[in-house]
Amino acid sequence: MADRRLTILLVLSRLERRWVGGIGRVTSAMARALAERGHDVHLAGRAEDPEAVQPLAGVTLHPWPGAGPKLRQVPSLLTTLARLQPDVVHFHAALPHGEVVAAALARRGRGRRPLIACTPHTGSRWDRVGRRAHFGLVRSDLVVAPCEWGRERAIAAGVSPERARSVLNGIELPELPASSSRGPIVLAMGRLVPSKGHDLLVDAFGRISGEEPGWSLVVGGEGPLLPSLQSRVEELDIPVKLPGRMDAARKRDLFARASIGVVPSRDDMMPGVMLELQAHGIPVVATPVGGLVEAAQEGKAARLVAAPTVEALAEGLRELMASESLRCQLGSEARRVSAERSWPVLAEQLERHYSLALRRRG
Known part of the structure; x- marks a missing residue:
């Protein structure tokens, strides 16, 4: 006190x-x-x-x-x-x-x-x-x-x-859903502006979607990049949903069902979506910029990729999609770290x- x-x-x-x-x-x-x-x-x-x-x-x-x-x-x-x-x-x-x-x-x-x-x-x-x-x-x-x-x-x-x-x-720890509720969903959220890197994520997912059938990507949020992202998804013909602004109920549903989260920022301080994904026990693929390195505990509480590039994000996604044990390990550590915040x-x-x-x- x-x-x-x-x-x-x-x-x-x-x-x-x-x-x-x-x-x-x-x-x-x-x-x-x-x-x-x-x-x-x-x-x-x-x-x-x-x-x-x-x-x-x-x-x-x-x-x-x-x-x-x-x-x-x-x-x-x-x-x-x-x-x-x-x-x-x-x-x-x-x-x-x-x-x-x-x-x-x-x-x-x-x-x-x-x-x-x-x-x-x-x-x-x-x-x-x-x-x-x-x-x-x-x-x-x-x-x-x-x-x-x-x-x-x-x-x-x-x-x-x-x-x-x-x-x-900080973050408030939510109750975790039953593990059986999680499916092959990759989740990203935030304002759709260049600094947040969602265009990199869409292209990275496009590179590997054929290798990992059954997986889909949801990118929630509003912003000036939404029309160009929609055009890019149509051009690549990949299973990506862009629902725009999401209410609290929709976010809770996706946090309960997603198996991988992504924070693809080109630059950032400490984005709230990173903390939310970790608090829900979702393993995260993140770029090594700003406060993301600290939130990831240097790779122990999230999969840090080498750089904010399409190639690096694709490699990080590929690794987590292929290994359920790695997803469980990173998700558990992310949840533990969140309890300290x-x-x-x-x-x-x-x-x-x-x-x-x-x-x-x-």
Whole structure:
């Protein structure tokens, strides 16, 4: 437990109608876990319809006026800071927005002096960190990356090592289905954009589908690549389904029936689908980028391929399709590793980082 009860304000770019994916899922789950540890936790961000935002048990929500430039957040942030006088202000975004970090720093001269923390969630923009993001990173008291790879990128961007820490994204362990319910299904999910590599996966599956008859591929999700993926599937004439956006019931059904998962990212930080597949005990074929190496425990909890290429993904799929014993081994280890990523455990780690940073700052 922390030295004392903290008032913690977590800030998102926007508050979600439903906390089901991406940065919103991660931040809302951590907020609940911190509240369960006795802290006074608040979650703020823009909301087009404040009444539609899903409530969070034990967490106070602060919906700010809806769409527009990031600068429009500043007056709402300053008002919230003045009212709450928080011990910690923790910004969550792909990369930190320098203008809101600057506003929080400017507020320090009035009332309680909050610790400024940020978590960068991007896996693809570290080679072009702009001036505003750089300001947000280097001026924060604490940078908490979702994996060690992200911590190293923050240090390379100019954050001092003593201010850079990592706390993995967490996952809630679901009940496992009976093993007999699993079939010859390969499952991938996520936003259909180039960085996620689903085009590589479709081509890789096309190369081996004739070698392993009976197997099918499901790629769930929406995004700009959906039309081109549909055209490619038709061209290759392979058993691939592209159902688009999937509701919770559809996802649960596929998690129960899939025998192999794939995370084919070209670059990424710590994609939630990797953690979900592992928590369901599904053996995963993953590319060696970003936080995926850490999530895979260097190949013990997932089959890491050599590179994000069609050839490497095809080889990884071929290996798992051919070996039920390997699938069982990787799935069991993935499930075991997931148990160590429970939100209460991770909230304790984050709490410890807050406390140490507060003491270091004085």
